[in-house]
Amino acid sequence: MSILFYLQASPRIGRSHSIAVADAFVKAYKENHPHDEIITRNLFRMHLPAFDGLAVSAKYSILHGKHHSEEELKAWEDVEAVINEFKSADKYVVAVPMWNFSIPYRLKQYIDLLVQPGYTFSYTAEEGYKGMITDKPILIVCARGGQYPPGGDAESIDFQTKYLHFILGFMGFNDIRTVLVEPTLEEGPEVARKKRENAIVGAVEMACTF
Numbered sequence: 001m002s003i004l005f006y007l008q009a010s011p012r013i014g015r016s017h018s019i020a021v022a023d024a025f026v027k028a029y030k031e032n033h034p035h036d037e038i039i040t041r042n043l044f045r046m047h048l049p050a051f052d053g054l055a056v057s058a059k060y061s062i063l064h065g066k067h068h069s070e071e072e073l074k075a076w077e078d079v080e081a082v083i084n085e086f087k088s089a090d091k092y093v094v095a096v097p098m099w100n101f102s103i104p105y106r107l108k109q110y111i112d113l114l115v116q117p118g119y120t121f122s123y124t125a126e127e128g129y130k131g132m133i134t135d136k137p138i139l140i141v142c143a144r145g146g147q148y149p150p151g152g153d154a155e156s157i158d159f160q161t162k163y164l165h166f167i168l169g170f171m172g173f174n175d176i177r178t179v180l181v182e183p184t185l186e187e188g189p190e191v192a193r194k195k196r197e198n199a200i201v202g203a204v205e206m207a208c209t210f
């Protein structure tokens, strides 16, 4: 039995294009893997610990080989809980809206919690940085109001897929699959509906081999 971790980064729930496509993927995945466990989290509905001064000083205490103060220890336990839940999964699907050419701030906060030395990446002078989450597939479903086609002028301002590919790769992910839903705004609701249907077909197909 495997665990599929389904992370939603849109607060729009029932109106979200990325969630609609990811939901279709998860439904098809369940049909193909009836015994697997699905953990679903929406980043706008779950508690996320702040990555504030205390959490940063806890992180630096680890980096500098110092003991945590009592306060730091408490803050760090909350960070560890987020990381441990994420790492407990075998496969991942993430529904991500484009916000201001990048990702919503709650997903960035989640990533800031996850990306920690000794937990999701390591560093040695000999080998440099090495991701620690390896051989686990991840699907990112990226919705965007506009269009950012490869080779076009707008490609260079797509910091959503570019950043996600980089940071997931930094944590070790080497099987990153992508489904795009675009444009969800630029060409009106009818085009958005068709694009979403096409994306659902692609995502459902993907679920069979995930």
Ligand SMILES: Cc1cc2nc3c(=O)[nH]c(=O)nc-3n(C[C@H](O)[C@H](O)[C@H](O)COP(=O)(O)O)c2cc1C
Pocket (backbone or CB within 6 Å): 010, 011, 012, 015, 016, 017, 018, 019, 096, 097, 098, 099, 100, 101, 102, 143, 144, 145, 146, 147, 184, 185
């Ligand atoms: C705060 C905010 C910022 C946005 N910024 C962009 C943007 O930079 N580029 C873009 O193409 N669409 C942008 N959009 C539109 C969303 O990408 C679009 O509505 C998408 O469908 C959102 O994903 P969702 O439907 O899963 O919530 C923005 C929407 C919001 C709410």
